[in-house]
Amino acid sequence: MKVRDLMVLIGVIGIVMMMVVPINIHLLDFLLILNISLALVILLVSMNTKEALQFSVFPSLLLVTTLFRLALNVSTTRNILAHGEAGSVVQTFGSFVAGGEIVVGFVVFLILVIVQFIVITKGSERVAEVAARFTLDAMPGKQMSIDADLNAGMINEQEARQRRENIQREADFYGAMDGASKFVKGDAIAGIVILIVNLLGGFVIGMAIHHLSFTESLSKFSVLTIGDGLVSQIPALLISTATGLIVTRAASDGNLASDITSQIFIYPRLLYIVAGTIGLLGLFTPISKFPSLLMSGLLVFAGYRMQKNLDKKQVEEYELEEEQQIEEVRSPESVMNLLHVDPIEFEFGYGLIPLADTQQGGDLLDRIIMIRRQCALELGLVVPVIRIRDNIQLKPNEYIVKIKGNMVARGELLLNHYLAMSPGIDDDSVTGIETVEPAFGLPALWIDEATKERAELAGYTVVDPPSVVATHLTEIIKKHSHELVGRQETKALIDNLKESYSTLVDELIPNILSIGDVQKVLAKLLKEKISIRDLVTIFETLADYGHLTKDTEILTEYVRQALSRQITQQFLHTGDSLKVITVGPALEKKISESIQHTENGTYLAIDPNSSQLIYQTVAEQTKKLLQSGLQPIILASPSIRMYLRQLLERQVQDIPVLSYNELEPNVEIHSVGVVNL
Template identity: 75%
Template structure:
């Protein structure tokens, strides 16, 4: 055994022997001072503990100190009744409190006992009981929280084990405190009984054995009894207070001094209010201003100092934050942050700042919210957050739109003008600055407020600059939607579908197709502006045909056929005839013969001369339809649709190519042109 183990055992045995063996007065004085010192040390440790488990030995220490105090009471009782002298410590406390007036000494001692028994001890006992009950009730929930964090990967097994151990130790601690608080209550009751024994027994023994007069016996034994009670009750009061502090620190994160200064004096303005009230008491009540003004001045000065300290602390924190940012920029690791590329960026010159400034009436942010909602409804795509920033490298009225860091569009705006697009004929009375509409490349004019009404009456389409930007941004997002849909975005769409169609998703992923396979199919649909909002139909089709082929081009064709109603409504209004450019049998045969098979799938190997001929003839037909105000649509057989699309998508990406199986049987089709070889 170690030396400290032997010392603790010897101390416990010594406490027990004190109840039996007589103790000289000099040793008793020393033990009483040790008792007071030990109680004061326990109180200070309890005040500086940040959490209860930092003083987990307190329940056992509470029992030992209570036993030690009772042993001292027994020893002082033996000396008081046997010799009429219990040492200098007891006599000093008794004469100091009594002060020559025994009645006052008794009253003060009784008040101290009442405070100890009813207020401190009773309150600590109740708090310990409630804390133990709530700690035990909360254990299952805390255990489940730890298991959830472990399963989610937020903590490892070692951290989970440590947290479980801490919960168990907290439950044991509060349970032990609940039981140990009963010893404090019993000690308070025992002190009252010992007081009566010392007082009554002292009177009887003093007058019968020692032959003292009644007045002498009353004076001697009253002082000794009061002194003995105070010597035992003051340490008991300190330890009871420590017990209350320990069990009431459940929601604290610092020691007592930190909590008091950090929470009670958090608001310096309140000190000014208290100082004002105290000063008013001195001016308008019989309380003299000599008493109130110094205190009011001290409170006001404290509030001023605290406000200055808070301001200095805030400035220091801001400086430290700036220094940390500078250090992060200087550190080699900060370069990794430069690799982050925003999906969509909108940059503009300083002259267009009013577009995005709400205080200047700009509503660009609100329009972007509506654009994201519109794309979600029309394409079924969740558009990522659009980064908006000014760029001093651009011209004042210039803006650019970037997709993944690359410029895909831009233009210039005149904020105090309107963009007017001609209805097909020019009106001489409508004059302005010639320009090009950025979204569709149409010729247009920038006109002022005075010309706006005249242009509208002449049939011009007139829009304001924010609408021009919103339209341009919307068209570019639709055009590049397939670039914005990656595997992570596909995973989010799959998770959303899983909430209501878990069986469908589980059947398809990952046994039939992977997230990457599905992403390729969805991107191909978006590339041709086919909405992917109907994810249920898309997944049903992929689940049906994914077991036969993994070729994304073939799977896309199957999905397009399943979305025939949607595609038909997209290009043909109800009751209207769909005018199309059809592919002749010669071209279909030529394309079918040029399809080559490989390990990666099929591809089209059309000779350059035939390709150039297709471009030329299709361009003629498309331009003819555009000039007549009709939307050009190419219609072909299902077997060659995707290959014909591959031929024309480089030069005619916006021209839709449909197959017969993608149109509903009830739609009326009219061929207005034929492309053939």
């Protein structure tokens, strides 16, 4: 056993023995001074702890100090009643603190007991009880948070174990404090009882045994009783204060002194207001002018010094931040940050800032959330986070959209206007600023609030600027969705599917196809605006035909045929009939003969004259359908569909090309035009 362990054991046994064995007066004086010193040490330690667990021995120490104080009370009571004296410490407290007045001494003692018992002890007991309850209630949530951080790789097993131990220790500490605070309450009650015993017993013993007169006995034992009470209650008050400080320590970055100076005096200018108020009270009220003006001057000086120190600190922090930025620029890692390219960026001029500023009523962020939800439902695509920023290089009302750092679209808005699109028959009474609707390229007008109702009555489609941006951004995302699906995004979709269809995913990847092959198929579907939301059907088809071919073009055709019901519903808007432009026999023969097969796959090699003729014929047929208000759709045989699509996407990207196998058998097809050579 170590020497310190042996000393603690002897000390605790000695405390118990003090209640039974009489103690010499001089030793008692020393122990009373030791009690006061120990109480001061505990108070100062509790003030300098940053968190309660740094003083985790406090509940046990509280019990030992309370027992020590009660043992001293018993020893002093024994000496007072037996010998009529209790040492110089008790005598000094009784005569000096009371100032020679017995009543004053009693009042001071009672005030100390009331402050300790009602104010500090009662409050500390309640705080400890509530803290213990809330700490226990919060334990499951803290444990789950640690498990989540561990699973995410943010902490290692050792850090997780340490944090769990801290949580357990914190719960044990506050539970122990809840019980230990009762010791302080009992100590205050015991002090009152011992005071009454000393006073009444000493008064009787002084007259009966020591043959003192009534006045002498009352004076002598009153002084000793008050001294004994004060010399025990002052350390008790210090310990009670330390208890309150420990249990009320909340989230903190420093000790009590640093928290007070950094939080209470964080606003130096407020001291000027306080100084002015105190100065006015001293000048215009009967309050003494000297202390009021002195305090006012001290507050002004303190505010000035604090403001100066605060400004100096801000300058130092700014210089430190600049140095850190310079170091970051010089470091090799800073160059790596410049290589990052956002998938989607939306930049706008300073005149369009109200669109994104929620304090000015802008709801662009909410609309982008809805756009991402809409794309997930319509395309089955998880749109990456859209980076929004202002750009002073743009015109005030201009905005641009970038895909992977490259601009793909731009537009202009007038925030105090509405965009009105004609129904086909213009109304001369509807006037405004001519423009082009950015999403679909239709002619439109920017009209003001006064013209809005007239335009709606005339059949115009009227939309506000945020809706214009949202529509434009949605169409851009749909048009470039195939560029947003990389291997990483495909991996995320696969992981999500695997949670419900693990067998299907394990069969397909990586045994049959790689993630890159699946990504190419998904990108080809999105490029032609085919939703990939039904991943189960897509993966089932790839698993069925992946053994036969690794050509992603052909696999995409198989998937499209498997998605025939989805494709049919996508283009069949009304009724059971579909109006299409069919491919003539001569063109089908020409394309079939132009297909070249190589080791790297198949491709279409057609002469330029024939290509130009095909473009012209398609343009003529689609123009007729657009004039009739119909959506142009080209229908070809399954064997040439993908080659015809490859040929047409160079000139007319928005015209869908379907095959007969991609339509449901019950769909009635009406040919309203033929593309032929």
